[in-house]
Amino acid sequence: MKLGYLIDMDGVIYRENNLIDGAAQFVDALISSGTPFLFLTNNSAPTPEDLAVRLKHLGINGVSPRHFYTSAMNTAEFLSETHPNCTVFVLGEGGILTALHDKKIANDAINPSYVVVGEGMPTMEKLTKAHECIERGARLLATNPDNWCPVGAQKTRPGAGSTAAFLESSTGRRPYYLGKPNGYMFHRARRKLAELALGNPHDVVMIGDTMETDIRGAIEAGMYGFLVLTGATQLEAVGDYVYQPTRILQSVADLTDEIKTGKVSDRLNSPVYSHSGFHGGKPGNRHQTDVLAHFKPRPRPAMTK
Numbered sequence: 396m397k398l399g400y401l402i403d404m405d406g407v408i409y410r411e412n413n414l415i416d417g418a419a420q421f422v423d424a425l426i427s428s429g430t431p432f433l434f435l436t437n438n439s440a441p442t443p444e445d446l447a448v449r450l451k452h453l454g455i456n457g458v459s460p461r462h463f464y465t466s467a468m469n470t471a472e473f474l475s476e477t478h479p480n481c482t483v484f485v486l487g488e489g490g491i492l493t494a495l496h497d498k499k500i501a502n503d504a505i506n507p508s509y510v511v512v513g514e515g516m517p518t519m520e521k522l523t524k525a526h527e528c529i530e531r532g533a534r535l536l537a538t539n540p541d542n543w544c545p546v547g548a549q550k551t552r553p554g555a556g557s558t559a560a561f562l563e564s565s566t567g568r569r570p571y572y573l574g575k576p577n578g579y580m581f582h583r584a585r586r587k588l589a590e591l592a593l594g595n596p597h598d599v600v601m602i603g604d605t606m607e608t609d610i611r612g613a614i615e616a617g618m619y620g621f622l623v624l625t626g627a628t629q630l631e632a633v634g635d636y637v638y639q640p641t642r643i644l645q646s647v648a649d650l651t652d653e654i655k656t657g658k659v660s661d662r663l664n665s666p667v668y669s670h671s672g673f674h675g676g677k678p679g680n681r682h683q684t685d686v687l688a689h690f691k692p693r694p695r696p697a698m699t700k
Contacts, residue, residue: 397657399431399588399596401581401618404446405438406604406626407647411546414453415625417648422450424654426457431592434458435584435601437539437574437608439467439513439555440488461591464584466538466555466574467491467513471498472583473573474536478508484528486521486558487513491538506531512559512570513538522561529566535559539574540682541608545627556682575603576612585616602647604628606636607682614638623647 402408408418425432434446441449443460450458467487471494474481482503485491491513495502510525510533517525529535541554559570574580581601589595600619603609604626613620615638622640624630625647633643644650653659 397428397430397596398659399433399585399592399599400425401433401435401584401588401599401601401613402647403601403603403605403609403626404434404436405545407602407623408434408450408455409453410626412453414455415646417646417651419455421647421651421654422455422458424651428654428657430654431588431596432462433584433588433591434463435575435580436463437466437541438544439465439470439491439494439538439574440515441465441490442493443468445490464587465490465494466580467494469580469583470511470513470536470538470573471495471500473579474498474500474509474511481508483507483509483511484525484533485511485513486515486517486525487511487538487555488515490514504528507533509534509536510562511536511538512555512562514544514555515558516553517558522558522565525562526565529562529568535562535566535568535570537570537572537574540572541574542680542682575608576615578612578616581612581616581618585618600641602644602650606633606638606640610636610640611638621650 409415443463443465446463447458447460467490470491475498482501483495484504484507485495485502491511504524507528510528537555537559540556542556543551544554546552563570585599588599598619600621601609601613602621602623604623606622606628610620610622619641621642621644622628622633623644623646633639
């Protein structure tokens with residue numbers, strides 16, 4: 396069977412409210428050729444229905460909610476599979492609330508099994524309630540490790556990772572991060588892709604713009620990792636990573652002809668890059684999983700300086 400594709404969205408298909416050149420033709424080629432594909436996003440706020448409508452407004456047709464798998468859906472599946480009948484106190488928006496409801500996971504503001512952190516801007520009242528729940532024994536779970544997410548060329552927003560870090564600092568309890576690059580996200584996405592394809596694709600390609608989540612997760616899950624240069628990663632920064640993408644593309648448009656013809660390019664290996672110097676971007680770790688030594692409990696910081 397032909398390749399199956401897992402595709403990141405922001406920085407791969409669109410930036411802000413603009414389609415990336417060639418993205419619509421790329422998706423059209425996937426649909427017309429019958430190639431199995433799934434959009435994979437760490438953003439836990441939207442539902443699959445929301446995302447399908449957004450792509451339609453941007454000019455991509457023929458995509459339905461079944462073509463999306465979000466970190467919210469992944470979190471709900473993880474809890475349903477590993478802890479049936481658990482309860483949760485949620486810091487997040489519609490996507491995570493809907494996903495948990497679909498799995499019949501009840502909200503509990505008194506004695507929850509978990510505090511679940513997703514995208515959104517929680518009030519201090521809700522943060523305090525979450526803090527109290529964790530102190531009473533609730534486990535801390537985040538839909539993804541993103542400290543921030545780009546919303547424009549020069550603009551970002553806080554991500555779920557930053558909210559989880561706030562609660563980690565106040566309680567001394569380390570969160571568990573789902574979403575990319577967690578292997579559970581890629582395992583479940585591959586299973587969902589097989590359901591769409593009515594059989595297991597021979598190989599799976601993850602297409603993304605971020606080395607720390609998309610490419611790392613793909614390599615660790617035994618998939619091909621194709622990096623596009625239309626989003627978060629600059630070419631000069633690629634050589635800094637121990638793991639490397641299988642291919643580096645200017646954009647998803649580079650794959651359109653291959654998908655139409657079924658002839659996979661022989662340019663499968665990335666060149667070795669040794670550039671050094673300033674790589675740009677926002678300072679500091681973007682993802683909470685970039686922090687080392689997660690195996691050791693972190694003591695709660697002193698109450699005062």
